[in-house]
Amino acid sequence: MNIANVSNSIAESTALQASGISKAAELGGRILLASLYLLSGLSKVGPGYTATAEYMNSVGVSGSLLPVVIATEIIGALAIIAGWQTRLVAFLLAGFTLLSAALFHNNLGDQIQMIMFLKNVSITGGFLILVANGAGVLSLDHRLANRVAGSK
Numbered sequence: 001m002n003i004a005n006v007s008n009s010i011a012e013s014t015a016l017q018a019s020g021i022s023k024a025a026e027l028g029g030r031i032l033l034a035s036l037y038l039l040s041g042l043s044k045v046g047p048g049y050t051a052t053a054e055y056m057n058s059v060g061v062s063g064s065l066l067p068v069v070i071a072t073e074i075i076g077a078l079a080i081i082a083g084w085q086t087r088l089v090a091f092l093l094a095g096f097t098l099l100s101a102a103l104f105h106n107n108l109g110d111q112i113q114m115i116m117f118l119k120n121v122s123i124t125g126g127f128l129i130l131v132a133n134g135a136g137v138l139s140l141d142h143r144l145a146n147r148v149a150g151s152k
Helices: 003-018 020-043 048-059 065-083 086-104 111-133 140-150
Strands: none
Touching: 020 065, 020 111, 048 065, 065 086, 086 111
């Protein structure tokens, strides 16, 4: 690979980042990553509440924490989707996800539990990418930052 090819590759990468594809991928990625938490939180409201509280109790986690879990999942998911306080919320959800893996999917001798544990670790990686890069252009974070910058 010569210098001209490297230069063209960098230029193409920069063009992609500014393109609609990149913007749509950032938004789509946030929606896909957060949808698991939104659906999970909503499924715990109503008929799933008692079963979830009993499962939490069975692994030594107080079922009385379930309202906090539900709020974390639903509010956190909506914040990630909207791109609001993305770095902070993604950091908190990364910790929540790792903690969930350690508490609920720690029987690594069971193949299903191992897969669930690794799923949580992978999701944590996605949240850490959001911590590092933010939500992108199609987000409340970007819109609010522009509003603040424009008022100066």
